[in-house]
Amino acid sequence: MKFKALFLFAAISVSAGLLGLELKLFVDGWTVAQSLDQENKQQEIAQDHLEGEIEGLRVSKARIEALYTRLSDTMIASRGTSSLHINSTPTTPLTGDGSSFEAAGITGFTQAGLIVQPVRVPNGEMSIIYEAGTAGLEFHRLVPLLAEQENADLFLYFDKVVLSRPPNIPPFTTEPTYLETRLTIRMLTGK
């Protein structure tokens, strides 16, 4: 009787052990295959993304380069020795801290008759700041001038624009109105 029980127990144990071992090996193998599949899928997604990026770069190469050139031109123009003319004497070169910069944007203002004065730049800021003013431009000449400068330098910020009608000019006058203009101009510079 004892032998029979032992025999049955041994048979069950061997069978269960064999099946358990097989099941474990099967699950391990399946898990490895699944993780490999997962890895492959991730790799495929990454490659699709990269392929899309390459295709995008290929298609947009000309546009990217044109846009980069357009944007970086401004900062290239900000380097070098100054030929900037300020105040009402166009032949006087700018002297002072800002003299190492030649801002293509600012010459447009000076040529239009604005009086331009450099302002201290906060520490760490890669910019040149000017205050500009005039009392000799009409609205219809001023707006195109600002638009032209904004288009010429995409990093040019007008931090402050104040246009006011001189007090001695009556409202609804048909005469040309030269506005009192005050501008704070800020431009990004290269390293």
Place this chain on the structure above:
Amino acid sequence: MKNLFLSPERIVLRSYQRELVFRAVGLIVVVTGLLQLPILFFAFTTWQNYQTLSDKKFQLAAAANELQTKLVAFKDTRQKLSQIQQWEPIIRGRLPCSAVLAAIEQTVPTDAVLEKIGIESSRYQALPVAGGTYRVPEFYTLSIQGSLKFGHAEELEAFTNELKKHLPTGSQVLRSKLLEGTESLVPFHLVYSIMPAGNYSTLGVQRIADPDRL
């Protein structure tokens, strides 16, 4: 009693054949044996699957190398794109002041005269650029002082709303008020808060990245 007709081997054999315990053991052996078939089948398919996936992994690795080689050719363009992306918030945060002034010019009523226009930026955010930072304003305040002809004071509301339509999305009227004036003119004060969100199409400004149509 001695069994004279059956040998002990035969008795043992019978015992193996007929006793419940041995039958149960036999059943276990048969079931275990039968279970080997699906296990072997699934093991084989898993192994086959693993082989396929391994082959695919090598193919993907080869394709990745090929793509990296292709990408090298676009290294310069990629760098330029990355630089443009770095500049993007600076360009987006710039309110085109000339376009705002043009919008004022287009919307101002014929019975109104403007005395002062002010556009001022505020609440700066310092964005990193090569070599330092560059401040980008988060808000602009547009302030307009002017006068309306006596009897045309109601035009202020229309002007306020019309100008708001031209300003970038998200712009808010902070103040639109008629002030006490003279007999012939009614002064007014208008203040807008403008958030530079990058989309200035309402001002009639073309996107920088758009191709030139000329």
